[in-house]
Amino acid sequence: MYGGGNTFEGIKTDSLAQEDPVKLAEFETRIERGEKIEPTDWMPQLYRKQLIRMIEQHAHSEIIGALPEGTWITRAPGFKRKLSLMAKVQDEVGHAQLLYSAAETLGKSREEMINDLITGKSKYSNIFNYPAFTWADSCFISWLVDAGAIVNQLANAKGSYGPYCRALDRICAEESFHLKYGHHCVIYLATGTEKQRQMFQEALNRWWPPMMHFFGPSDKISAHTEVLMKWKVKMSSNDDMRNQFLDMYVPKIWELGFTIPDPLLKKNTDTGRWEYTEPDWQEFKRVINGDGPCNKERLEVRRVAEERGRWVREALKTPKATYVTPLA
Amino acid sequence: MDNLALKELLYKIADDQLILGHRNSEWTGMGPLLEEDIAFSSMAQDKIGQSHALYSILHELGEQDPDTIAFTRNAEQFHNCILTELPNGEYDFSLMRHFFYDTAEIIRFDMLTVSSYKPLAELAVKVRAELRYHTLHANTWIKQLGNATEESIARLQRSLDHALPYALGIFEESPYEKQLIADGIFEGEVALMENWKNRVEEIIEQTQLHLPGWSTLNPVYGGRSGKHSEHLQPLLDEMSEVFKIDPGAEW
Numbered sequence: 001m002y003g004g005g006n007t008f009e010g011i012k013t014d015s016l017a018q019e020d021p022v023k024l025a026e027f028e029t030r031i032e033r034g035e036k037i038e039p040t041d042w043m044p045q046l047y048r049k050q051l052i053r054m055i056e057q058h059a060h061s062e063i064i065g066a067l068p069e070g071t072w073i074t075r076a077p078g079f080k081r082k083l084s085l086m087a088k089v090q091d092e093v094g095h096a097q098l099l100y101s102a103a104e105t106l107g108k109s110r111e112e113m114i115n116d117l118i119t120g121k122s123k124y125s126n127i128f129n130y131p132a133f134t135w136a137d138s139c140f141i142s143w144l145v146d147a148g149a150i151v152n153q154l155a156n157a158k159g160s161y162g163p164y165c166r167a168l169d170r171i172c173a174e175e176s177f178h179l180k181y182g183h184h185c186v187i188y189l190a191t192g193t194e195k196q197r198q199m200f201q202e203a204l205n206r207w208w209p210p211m212m213h214f215f216g217p218s219d220k221i222s223a224h225t226e227v228l229m230k231w232k233v234k235m236s237s238n239d240d241m242r243n244q245f246l247d248m249y250v251p252k253i254w255e256l257g258f259t260i261p262d263p264l265l266k267k268n269t270d271t272g273r274w275e276y277t278e279p280d281w282q283e284f285k286r287v288i289n290g291d292g293p294c295n296k297e298r299l300e301v302r303r304v305a306e307e308r309g310r311w312v313r314e315a316l317k318t319p320k321a322t323y324v325t326p327l328a
Numbered sequence: 329m330d331n332l333a334l335k336e337l338l339y340k341i342a343d344d345q346l347i348l349g350h351r352n353s354e355w356t357g358m359g360p361l362l363e364e365d366i367a368f369s370s371m372a373q374d375k376i377g378q379s380h381a382l383y384s385i386l387h388e389l390g391e392q393d394p395d396t397i398a399f400t401r402n403a404e405q406f407h408n409c410i411l412t413e414l415p416n417g418e419y420d421f422s423l424m425r426h427f428f429y430d431t432a433e434i435i436r437f438d439m440l441t442v443s444s445y446k447p448l449a450e451l452a453v454k455v456r457a458e459l460r461y462h463t464l465h466a467n468t469w470i471k472q473l474g475n476a477t478e479e480s481i482a483r484l485q486r487s488l489d490h491a492l493p494y495a496l497g498i499f500e501e502s503p504y505e506k507q508l509i510a511d512g513i514f515e516g517e518v519a520l521m522e523n524w525k526n527r528v529e530e531i532i533e534q535t536q537l538h539l540p541g542w543s544t545l546n547p548v549y550g551g552r553s554g555k556h557s558e559h560l561q562p563l564l565d566e567m568s569e570v571f572k573i574d575p576g577a578e579w
Contacts, residue, residue: 195573315476
């Protein structure tokens with residue numbers, strides 16, 4: 001995964017007045033031509049700030065997202081699942097490493113970013129504030145949360161910032177395996193015993209509302225982000241991504257014989273768009289602002305891990321330590 | 329060739345790899361830095377994969393399939409050494425255990441590459457290649473943290489003192505030791521331990537840590553004959569939680 005569902009606040013474009021108009025015009029022309037912006041190139045402050053925010057949020061989502069699935073590694077049923085899930089969650093942590101590096105090229109250190117995560121200053125994907133009660137919940141995440149993230153990441157990979165796009169290309173290649181793994185797990189639940197089918201149906205009932213929230217608030221109510229679209233920071237509208245996800249995955253869920261807990265869900269054949277019960281955006285707002293079922297637990301785990309590992313990081317900084325060339 | 333001796337050998341090695349692999353995997357998301365999360369996860373995958381390969385050999389020798397062997401036995405039926413089942417504790421303990429254990433395992437698999445039992449000898453060549461990275465990782469970190477700050481040195485020393493008697497439990501001899509040696513299947517725990525002590529000394533000498541005299545230590549035995557600490561059964565209960573919902577189901 002696990003990126004996606006980035007939250008953008010209303011953008012204040014006042015700072016643009018202070019930018020050099022010639023350089024700004026040149027920058028915008030380059031983006032329009034489809035060129036990538038590289039770390040040493042000139043860029044407006046607002047662009048830098050928004051990209052750091054977005055890439056950082058994505059990186060945080062990877063390490064926080066590793067927690068609900070990670071707790072199922074030790075309980076995965078059988079060698080095949082145990083080995084696959086370990087490899088998958090390890091990939092996600094690797095994605096965080098790639099993404100923090102991409103964000104660092106814009107001038108914010110990994111330490112600062114992680115510090116902002118554990119103090120609650122920066123966000124991560126809202127969906128990980130919900131609990132994974134059963135094995136089937138972890139299968140839902142591996143299949144459908146990852147699927148949602150791919151929709152978002154494939155769009156973002158066509159964005160304008162070179163290091164982020166290159167990281168996303170690598171990430172998406174690995175994600176395609178996660179998707180296969182998740183789908184495979186769900187097929188086994190769907191074609192298994194009554195108990196197994198019921199486990200997944202219950203997971204689907206729990207996770208559908210947060211999944212609908214995943215792509216962010218409806219376009220009707222979301223903050224104006226025109227300048228971010230023009231700069232190819234934000235590549236697709238929330239509703240377009242949600243629609244694309246529904247288009248690709250609702251038929252697959254139905255095909256397995258499960259019921260999606262939304263009686264209004266159907267595709268309008270005239271418009272080609274999906275219709276659904278309007279997600280509860282008040283709930284979304286409440287959870288993203290810290291009052292979800294797992295916000296405190298997730299951050300606490302991260303905080304404890306940071307605290308327990310501090311002496312190791314301190315020891316690496318000592319001038320007496322010998323430099324060891326990384327293996328790769 | 330007597331299968332009982334061979335099976336006993338295979339079970340203890342496989343159980344070691346499975347249980348330590350499981351412990352290593354508990355570091356996922358919890359490491360002191362992202363790079364260590366990833367490293368411990370890689371080692372966990374290798375170890376669990378290796379245990380699967382060893383259980384598969386056992387399956388060919390007439391034992392049950394690997395999933396049944398791994399996910400349905402209780403603690404008394406496991407032959408892993410107690411060192412591998414101890415909780416992860418702080419990073420210094422996990423690192424020290426990893427160093428002691430993998431130093432022994434790479435020697436063990438090196439010895440097994442010339443085993444008269446061909447399926448094991450062939451597997452050992454592959455496993456040895458994987459373990460090279462595990463020992464490279466352990467040695468690098470022991471040398472780094474064993475020479476860094478006052479705190480890192482003190483922590484590692486404490487963990488060394490705590491883990492060492494358990495580490496000697498790796499070499500608890502099997503009732504079939506003489507037979508395995510005579511049949512050329514495995515050179516035996518004593519030979520392994522002597523070699524291990526030399527390699528451990530070689531690395532520790534490059535740090536500010538010190539090893540107590542070997543003769544002053546009391547090895548913690550029991551694991552090889554199914555007498556475990558209180559930590560193993562809860563680990564197994566967790567590992568089989570989903571599997572046991574319906575052992576007949578396919579997951």
